Amino acid sequence: MLLATTRKMRYLLLTAALLTLLYVYHDRIVQGAAYRWKLPINTGSTSITGEGEDFKWRDLAVKYPVESLQPLPTGEPKKLPKVQFTFPPENANEKSNRLSHQTAVKDAFSRCWSSYMRHAWMADELAPLSGGMLNVFGGWAATLVDSLDTLWIMDMKTEFEDAVTAAVSIDFSGSSSDEINVFETTIRYLGGFLSAYDLSRDGRLLSKAVELGDMLLFAFDTPNRMPITRWKFNEAKKGYPQFAHSSSLVAEVGSLAMEFTRLSQVTEDPRWYDATYRVMKAFDEQQELTRLKGMWPVVVNARDLNFTEHGTFTLGAMSDSLYEYLPKMHALLGGLEPMYEKMYKNAMAAAMKxxxxxxxxxxKADILLSGNALAPEGKFEGGLELQGQHLVCFAGGMFALGGRLFDDLQHVEIGRKLTDGCIWTYQAMPLGIMPEVFHMAACPTNALCEWNETIWKEDIMRRAGPKNMRSAETIIEEDRLPPGFSRITDTRYILRPEAIESVFILYRITGRKSLLDSAWAMFTAIQESTKTHLANGALADVTDKDSVTDSMESFWLAETLKYFYLMFSEPDVISLDRYVFNTEAHPFERLV
Incomplete structure (x- = not known):
C-alpha cells in the first residue's frame, strides 16, 4: 500500500513506485527466439501459431454477458473550436529548410524500417546493435503494426502494401507470451490497425482490428466488467474464472477508451464503446471521492471498483494517458458525451494546484515541470515530489489541446510553459537529450525567481543523502550535472516521443516559428547520439555519448519519428481539426 507516516517513508514508497514503472514499461524479459513471417516459433511455453485458424475469439462463450449495451452518443456533432493555427504562406527559404528537414527525418525512418525488414521481420522489435529480434509484446510484430500509419503518412505506399499484407496474417489466437498487457496491445496493435484503416480505407485492416477487438473484449469478461490489465489470455480461452486486479496502474485501466470507441464508430457495433464507457463512468463517479479531489491515484482497485484508496497523484508515469484521453475523447465523440469535458476540467484544476x-x-526561464503529489494519510497534506520526467512531457500538448478544445487560453499558456520546460531540459543536457527522470531545485513559488547557486548546491547535498561523502562540487563534476539539476535519477533516453509530441502540438496550435528550430535541434541531437550501423538505439546515459544500447522500441518509428516528420510537413497533413492522436501517436478521424 502507499500509506506512510513519515516523509522518509513517503519518499521510499514513491521511489519504489517509480522503479515499478521502469520495470513495467521498459525493462522487459525477452521471450523466445527470432522468427520469420509464417514460420511458427516455440518459446518453451506457448506457440505463436496458437490453436490455428479454427479458433475464433468471437465464438468463445461469454461468462458475464452485458444485458444492455451502452450505445454511441447520437445527434449532430457539436461545432468545437478550431484547434490549428491559421498558417500564412511560407516563403521559398522557409519551404526549402522545412523540406530538407522532413527529408532527413524520412531518411532516418527508412533506414530503421529497412533494417527491421532485413533482420527482424514479423518480430516485435529489432535489436539495433546486434541485429537480433525481440518479442516483448506478444510476438505479434509490434513494430510492423505500430508503423503502418507512419508508412502511409510518409508516402511509402509500396512498403505500406507489403506491411499490410504481412500484418493481416498475424494470428491472435496464440502468443509468444503467457501474459498479455492489454493496454500496450490496445494502443500499439488495435490503435495501429484502426489508424492505418482511417488513412487508407483498406478493409483488410478493419477486419483485423475487429478480430483483435474480439480478443480484447474477453479481458473485460469479469464479474464487474472491469478489465484485467495483465491478462493470462490462454486461461481465458480455457474458460477459467477471471477477475480484475485489486492493484492496477490507473493508466492501464483508464486508457482504452479511444481505441475501443473508434472501433465501435467505424463498425457501428457498440460492444467496444460499451466496454470502456463503463470504466470511464466509474472514473467520473469517483473523481471527487479521492484523497486529492479531481485526480485519481496511480494505483486503483479494479476488482472492487474502488479508484480512491491510494495516495500518489501524478500526470506522469503510470497515470499519464488517463488524463491525456479526456480532451481527446471529447474531440473523438464530437463533444456529444459531456463527462469527458467535466473530468478534464476538474482534473486539470487539481493538477495546476x-x-x-x-x-x-x-x-530565469519561464517554464514549468510536473511532479508527484502525495496524500498518504487519507487527505492531501501539500507534499510534492519535485521531479521531472521525459514521459510527462506529453502534458504540454495535452494542456494546449484542451485549451483550444474548451476555449481556455490559460491552459494553452500552461501547455506552452510545460513544453518549453522540456525544450529547456533538452538544451541543458550535455548531449542535447533529456533524461528519463531527474530533480531540480525549485523556485519558492510558481513565479519567476532569481538563480541562487547556494540553494542549488544545498539541494544537491540533500538529494545525495546522509551517507554521501562527496562535496557538491564533486557530485556536479562526477555526475555531470548541468546547472540547476540536483540529481538525475534515471539517466536513460529510450527514444521517447513525448517532448517532440508536445512541440508538434504546440506548433500546430500557436504557429510559433521558434518551435521548428527547437524540433530540429532535438532531432539532430538524438540522431548524433543514438544512430547505430543498423538503426537507432536507446541511451543508457544521456551524459555519455558512448552508451547506446541494443534496444529500439516500436514507438521510435510509430511516434517519435512520425511527430518529427509531421513537424516539418505542411499543416494540413494530419490536421488537428480533423484527427486526434491516441497515446501511441495513431491518428483517428474525429467526429465532425
Whole structure:
C-alpha cells in the first residue's frame, strides 16, 4: 500500500513506485527466439501459431454477458473550436529548410524500417546493435503494426502494401507470451490497425482490428466488467474464472477508451464503446471521492471498483494517458458525451494546484515541470515530489489541446510553459537529450525567481543523502550535472516521443516559428547520439555519448519519428481539426 507516516517513508514508497514503472514499461524479459513471417516459433511455453485458424475469439462463450449495451452518443456533432493555427504562406527559404528537414527525418525512418525488414521481420522489435529480434509484446510484430500509419503518412505506399499484407496474417489466437498487457496491445496493435484503416480505407485492416477487438473484449469478461490489465489470455480461452486486479496502474485501466470507441464508430457495433464507457463512468463517479479531489491515484482497485484508496497523484508515469484521453475523447465523440469535458476540467484544476512547479534556472526561464503529489494519510497534506520526467512531457500538448478544445487560453499558456520546460531540459543536457527522470531545485513559488547557486548546491547535498561523502562540487563534476539539476535519477533516453509530441502540438496550435528550430535541434541531437550501423538505439546515459544500447522500441518509428516528420510537413497533413492522436501517436478521424 502507499500509506506512510513519515516523509522518509513517503519518499521510499514513491521511489519504489517509480522503479515499478521502469520495470513495467521498459525493462522487459525477452521471450523466445527470432522468427520469420509464417514460420511458427516455440518459446518453451506457448506457440505463436496458437490453436490455428479454427479458433475464433468471437465464438468463445461469454461468462458475464452485458444485458444492455451502452450505445454511441447520437445527434449532430457539436461545432468545437478550431484547434490549428491559421498558417500564412511560407516563403521559398522557409519551404526549402522545412523540406530538407522532413527529408532527413524520412531518411532516418527508412533506414530503421529497412533494417527491421532485413533482420527482424514479423518480430516485435529489432535489436539495433546486434541485429537480433525481440518479442516483448506478444510476438505479434509490434513494430510492423505500430508503423503502418507512419508508412502511409510518409508516402511509402509500396512498403505500406507489403506491411499490410504481412500484418493481416498475424494470428491472435496464440502468443509468444503467457501474459498479455492489454493496454500496450490496445494502443500499439488495435490503435495501429484502426489508424492505418482511417488513412487508407483498406478493409483488410478493419477486419483485423475487429478480430483483435474480439480478443480484447474477453479481458473485460469479469464479474464487474472491469478489465484485467495483465491478462493470462490462454486461461481465458480455457474458460477459467477471471477477475480484475485489486492493484492496477490507473493508466492501464483508464486508457482504452479511444481505441475501443473508434472501433465501435467505424463498425457501428457498440460492444467496444460499451466496454470502456463503463470504466470511464466509474472514473467520473469517483473523481471527487479521492484523497486529492479531481485526480485519481496511480494505483486503483479494479476488482472492487474502488479508484480512491491510494495516495500518489501524478500526470506522469503510470497515470499519464488517463488524463491525456479526456480532451481527446471529447474531440473523438464530437463533444456529444459531456463527462469527458467535466473530468478534464476538474482534473486539470487539481493538477495546476498540486502538481505543477517552477524549477530554478540560471537563465530565469519561464517554464514549468510536473511532479508527484502525495496524500498518504487519507487527505492531501501539500507534499510534492519535485521531479521531472521525459514521459510527462506529453502534458504540454495535452494542456494546449484542451485549451483550444474548451476555449481556455490559460491552459494553452500552461501547455506552452510545460513544453518549453522540456525544450529547456533538452538544451541543458550535455548531449542535447533529456533524461528519463531527474530533480531540480525549485523556485519558492510558481513565479519567476532569481538563480541562487547556494540553494542549488544545498539541494544537491540533500538529494545525495546522509551517507554521501562527496562535496557538491564533486557530485556536479562526477555526475555531470548541468546547472540547476540536483540529481538525475534515471539517466536513460529510450527514444521517447513525448517532448517532440508536445512541440508538434504546440506548433500546430500557436504557429510559433521558434518551435521548428527547437524540433530540429532535438532531432539532430538524438540522431548524433543514438544512430547505430543498423538503426537507432536507446541511451543508457544521456551524459555519455558512448552508451547506446541494443534496444529500439516500436514507438521510435510509430511516434517519435512520425511527430518529427509531421513537424516539418505542411499543416494540413494530419490536421488537428480533423484527427486526434491516441497515446501511441495513431491518428483517428474525429467526429465532425
Amino acid at each position: 498540486y502538481n505543477l512547479w517552477r524549477p530554478m534556472t540560471p537563465d
